[in-house]
Amino acid sequence: MGILxxxxxxxxxxxxxxLFSKNAGEIKRNIFLGLPEDLSDNxxxxxxxxxxLALGQKKMFKNPLVALMHLVVYGGxxxxxxxxxxxxxxxxxxxxxxxxxYIGFLYIWLLNAFEFLAVLVIIVCATFxxxxxxxxxxxxxxxxxxxxxxxxANYILFTEIVxxxxxxxxxxxxxxxxxxxxxxYHQTGIFFFSxxxxxxxxxxxxxxxxxxERTCWWLHIIGIFAFLNYLPYSKHLHILLAFPNx
Numbered sequence: 001m002g003i004l005x006x007x008x009x010x011x012x013x014x015x016x017x018x019l020f021s022k023n024a025g026e027i028k029r030n031i032f033l034g035l036p037e038d039l040s041d042n043x044x045x046x047x048x049x050x051x052x053l054a055l056g057q058k059k060m061f062k063n064p065l066v067a068l069m070h071l072v073v074y075g076g077x078x079x080x081x082x083x084x085x086x087x088x089x090x091x092x093x094x095x096x097x098x099x100x101x102y103i104g105f106l107y108i109w110l111l112n113a114f115e116f117l118a119v120l121v122i123i124v125c126a127t128f129x130x131x132x133x134x135x136x137x138x139x140x141x142x143x144x145x146x147x148x149x150x151x152x153a154n155y156i157l158f159t160e161i162v163x164x165x166x167x168x169x170x171x172x173x174x175x176x177x178x179x180x181x182x183x184x185y186h187q188t189g190i191f192f193f194s195x196x197x198x199x200x201x202x203x204x205x206x207x208x209x210x211x212x213e214r215t216c217w218w219l220h221i222i223g224i225f226a227f228l229n230y231l232p233y234s235k236h237l238h239i240l241l242a243f244p245n246x
Contacts, residue, residue, distance in 0.1 A: 002094070009091035009221075016225035023232035046246075053246040069124045073160065074239065076117035076124075080167070083114055087221050097174075100186045108189035115171065115193040118164040125157045125164075132157075156236050163223050170216035172198040173209045182206050 039046070089098050100107050132153065171194035177185040179198075191198075201209060231237050238245075 006092065006094045012222065012225065013088065013091070016229060019229050020232075023229070027232060027237075049246045050243060053242065069127065072117075072120045072124045073128075076121040080114045080117050080121070080164070083111075083167075084221070084224055087217070091221065096184050097186050097188065100188055105189070108191075111171070111188070112192050115168060115191055118167050119193050122161050122164045125161045129154065129157050129161075152234050152236070155230075156234065159223065159227055163220060163227070166216045166220040166223065168194045168197065170194075170213055170220060173201055173213035173216070176201045176204075177206060177209050177213065180206055180209075182210070 086097065086099050090096055097107075103110075132150070171191045174185055175188075175191055175195055175198045178187055179202075201212070204212075231240060
């Protein structure tokens with residue numbers, strides 16, 4: 001990554017963090033308009049609520065399959081985005097797959113776990129979109145969901161599918177460039193799911209592959225920053241606030 005791209009990435013990161021911090025500050029200010037309350041009693045019950053409600057999707061237990069699907073989307077999105085740390089550091093330092101030399105064989109295990117979760121997230125989000133918009137289940141027929149609530153849910157689900165698809169496409173091109181011995185593309189081992197689609201790119205030249213891989217890389221991180229700054233305006237803000245609230 002050239003110095004110009006590093007500068008652009010630094011600017012993108014700075015603006016994204018600043019906007020999110022500004023919105024988070026406004027939310028905090030509104031919360032603190034309430035009277036103070038001692039929330040230190042019953043610590044065991046409070047921690048139990050945290051794990052059951054915020055992490056365990058307890059409110060969905062009446063329908064175990066739906067609960068599992070929500071858990072896949074919620075947990076998968078959080079876990080997969082651990083790789084955002086590497087993307088951010090690569091963007092700031094001008095490196096590529098910075099962690100490969102430091103964690104060795106563990107890297108490929110982590111990436112394959114992330115890819116497995118990415119595929120599950122795509123499947124579950126597509127299922128939710130079908131349930132909401134094609135099958136139109138009775139529980140989604142409420143007038144309370146008309147307009148913004150319905151659109152908001154669709155935006156989130158569609159965005160997650162796009163982000164996970166970009167992640168897999170980026171890895172598939174990266175894997176093909178590795179097989180070509182292209183400079184800067186470290187040998188990592190096989191990415192299982194993106195390895196299944198990498199043959200689709202095998203006939204392309206290195207320049208085209210790099211362009212696709214870099215485009216997916218940029219769109220992926222831009223999408224994540226955009227998603228982060230969309231959350232304060234979305235009902236999906238509970239992704240962040242469920243933990244302190246529980």
